[in-house]
Amino acid sequence: MFNLIPVICFSCQGVVLEGGGDDGLPSAAGPDNDERRSCAGGPWGPLSRLEDLHELDLVTMRFANVRPLLAVVGPQLTSLTLEMGEEQGVGSEIVHLGRCCPELRQLKLLLGDCVLKGEMTLHFGSLFFRRLERLTVEGSVHLHAFAFLWGHCRKLRHMQIGLVISNELTNTNMLIHDVFTLLFQVIPVFIVPVQGQTRSLTSFSLLQVNAMTELEEFHVRNLKIRSLQMGKFLLDSLPRLRRASNWLLDLSSEDITQFRQYLLPMVRERGLRVEYSQW
Secondary structure (H helix, E strand, O other): OOOOEEEOOOOOOOEEEEOOOOOOOOOOOOOOHHHHHHHHHOOOHHHHOOOOOOEEEEOOOOHHHHHHHHHHHHHHOOEEEEEOOOOOOOOHHHHHHHHHOOOOOEEEEEEEEEEEOOOOOOOOOOOOOOOOOEEEEEEEEEHHHHHHHHHHOOOOOEEEEOOEEOOOOOOOOOOOHHHHHHHHOEEEEEEOOOOOOOOOOOEEEEEEOOOOOOOOEEEEEEEEEOOHHHHHHHHHHOOOOOEEEEEEEOOOHHHHHHHHHHHHHHHHHHOOEEEEEEO
């Protein structure tokens, strides 16, 4: 039996699955004893004992301080608003949310001037945010965090986020055509035996990161449409899309005319509304 952890790279044409944990799929582990004691004996005690707690807003506090609480009450939450500040690490916070809050339908993250970070490992072998329908991120999102959320939120109907960036020194949206192509396309996946096994690499399968078949609203700050091909690709790839906003058309006058003509039947047939401006 193979142990698998997906590893995805935006510059490659395939995904290699390499040896991982004992069962091959990282599990959504519950709170450990230290986390339970931290909640029971601290200021979160009364809150952590509420059995019917389904909605929670946590603002103006450090993530490290609310982490134990989320580990205890997260499994019963369906709606969470959370402020995440400058103390973020390398992206483990969003993984912690996904692991501890499997029933979330709505998630709102408040970042201010900060950036939502993500790990380089996207954990596509785990089941995170599989019930999430509405995602709002008030602030910028690192490309790794965007890929993590895109890959895991398979029931998403509404996405509203800030700039998607590659580092904290730029304010340019990094969502180019190649990124969307990688997220939508079917990718070859190679299965590698765990270390110590003698069996050679003989198996591969196909993986699609996430087709976003349920997405109805797609709002990304300053989403630059750099080619007519990119605009058509997004419209074709999101069959249930009803609303989109903040698209910046970096196109020639002729291509803008063609884009409008391509969009018109979708407006008539399914009421699609795309708010765009010329770059």
